[in-house]
Structures are given as structure tokens and as C-alpha cells.
Amino acid sequence: MHVNLKQWSAWSPTVETESEWKSWAVDPVLLPEKGSPKLPFIPAIRRRRMSKLARMIMQVVFSFRDVIDLSEVNSVFASHHGELDTTLELTDLLINEDLFSPQKFSHSVHNTTSGLFSIEVGNREAATALSGGEASFCYGFLEAMTMQYRFPQQKTLLVVADESVPACFEEYGRTPKFPYAAAFLLSGDNNQGDYRLKLSLNPCTMQELTAEQTLKFPQALLFLRWLLSTEKRFTLFHHRQSWTWEKLFG
Numbered sequence: 487m488h489v490n491l492k493q494w495s496a497w498s499p500t501v502e503t504e505s506e507w508k509s510w511a512v513d514p515v516l517l518p519e520k521g522s523p524k525l526p527f528i529p530a531i532r533r534r535r536m537s538k539l540a541r542m543i544m545q546v547v548f549s550f551r552d553v554i555d556l557s558e559v560n561s562v563f564a565s566h567h568g569e570l571d572t573t574l575e576l577t578d579l580l581i582n583e584d585l586f587s588p589q590k591f592s593h594s595v596h597n598t599t600s601g602l603f604s605i606e607v608g609n610r611e612a613a614t615a616l617s618g619g620e621a622s623f624c625y626g627f628l629e630a631m632t633m634q635y636r637f638p639q640q641k642t643l644l645v646v647a648d649e650s651v652p653a654c655f656e657e658y659g660r661t662p663k664f665p666y667a668a669a670f671l672l673s674g675d676n677n678q679g680d681y682r683l684k685l686s687l688n689p690c691t692m693q694e695l696t697a698e699q700t701l702k703f704p705q706a707l708l709f710l711r712w713l714l715s716t717e718k719r720f721t722l723f724h725h726r727q728s729w730t731w732e733k734l735f736g
Contacts, residue, residue, distance in 0.1 A: 488734070489631050490673045491681040492641070495549040496710055497523060497542055498666040511711040514703060517664040519650045528606065536602065537572055539565070542667035543599045543647050544606065550671060554641060556607040559671075560633050561600065561643040563615045564626025566661075568596040571649060599645075612637065620661060621724035622646060623705035630672055631685060638674040645669045646706040661704065668706040681713065682734040690728040
């Protein structure tokens with residue numbers, strides 16, 4: 487399967503700009519947990535209602551607003567945990583038999599950010615929200631590719647994001663260790679300067695699968711690091727499957 491990747495954007499505390507991500511890609515380190523985008527381009531009345539996860543996603547998505555009409559793109563939103571902090575907050579309220587607001591409840595579902603994006607930009611195109619566990623990036627990319635094949639005349643926006651996992655889950659070794667959001671704009675166009683990518687899926691060995699479980703960084707950021715490098719191929723292993731991307735040019 488082939489697809490063109492036209493642009494990318496990413497956000498994490500202390501690393502926001504393209505030059506900062508290029509520096510991080512050369513020498514990747516774990517990033518801070520605290521920090522949230524300010525979103526001056528979104529009215530305060532709506533911004534106040536957004537969770538940290540939603541703010542991170544809006545930051546990377548709106549970075550494309552000057553180069554593409556966001557109301558016309560198809561979209562895939564992938565997240566391992568989704569609105570985990572909001573869900574935990576509501577769970578505590580239920581346990582203590584306290585009341586909570588309907589607005590909080592409506593913002594705890596997995597497609598919250600997809601809906602917020604649709605409202606902010608007036609987008610009525612095809613949209614998917616999914617979770618594929620720690621391989622959410624892989625499954626999100628595959629979903630975005632198939633969506634691009636189905637609607638070749640439109641562009642497809644892939645967004646992958648997660649907050650750092652709360653301390654109560656640390657004993658289970660859950661990732662990520664720091665919050666991040668990344669967006670990738672896919673297209674059927676074959677323009678100069680785009681990344682032309684090929685994705686291949688094959689079974690993997692248990693040894694390869696074990697190596698994958700030791701990854702320090704989210705898959706989406708490892709993919710971005712490869713994208714910014716001169717390496718031609720990049721492979722992730724998960725769910726007894728190898729996912730190999732190859733740069734045909736870019």
C-alpha cells in the first residue's frame with residue numbers, strides 16, 4: 487500500500503516547533519509531563535471546556551489551517567487511552583456518590599476530540615476515532631491509508647495523541663511517560679517534496695515482539711524521528727505483526 491505524506495505537526499511540553507523536533511529526533515530524551523498548549527486561536531469560552539488531551543490535539547491540527555481547508559479533510563483520531571483523566575475523575579465521583587456535570591460526561595468518550603474538531607472547523611466529512619492499545623499509531627495509520635484509498639480526491643488527517651498515564655497505573659508499566667500529540671496529513675497527490683510511503687504488514691517473531699515491548703517512546707514519535715532521518719525503512723512490531731514503512735522518495 488502506498489500513500490503520500492504531505493505535512494506533519496507535533497507537540498509535547500518543551501518541544502513544539504519543527505526545528506525543536508528535528509533536534510529531538512537526533513538525540514531523543516524523555517520529555518516533561520507538565521505543560522499545555524494555550525490555543526489563542528480558539529475562543530476562550532470553548533477553550534475552557536477542553537481537556538489537556540483536546541488542547542494538544544487542537545494545537546497540532548490547527549497548525550495546518552494556513553495550508554489546507556480543515557473543513558474538507560477526512561480524519562482519523564487514534565489514542566491508546568483517550569480521555570483517561572476525565573474518566574478517572576468521573577469514576578471517583580461515582581464511587582463517592584457525588585454529582586458530576588453532563589458536560590464532563592459527554593467529554594469523556596473516545597471520540598470527544600473528533601467531535602470538538604468537527605465543531606471548531608465546521609467539518610462534516612468522514613471521521614473515525616479508534617484505540618489500538620500501544621499500537622494505536624499503527625492501526626490509525628492503516629485506517630487513514632484505507633480512508634485515503636476510499637476517498638482519493640480528498641486529503642486525510644491522522645492525529646495520534648495521549649496524555650501521560652496517571653500514577654495509579656504506573657505499576658502496570660503503562661505508556662506513554664509524557665504527553666504528546668502528532669498529526670500527519672495524507673494525500674493521493676504526487677507532488678514534489680511529499681514523502682511517498684509504502685506500508686507492508688508481515689508476521690513477526692516472538693523475539694522481535696519482545697524487543698518492541700522495551701520501547702521508551704510512543705510509536706508516533708518514533709515514526710516521526712524516522713521520517714526526519716535519512717533512513718529508508720522503519721519497522722514497528724506489535725500484536726505479532728511487523729509494520730514496515732519505506733520511503734520511496736521525500
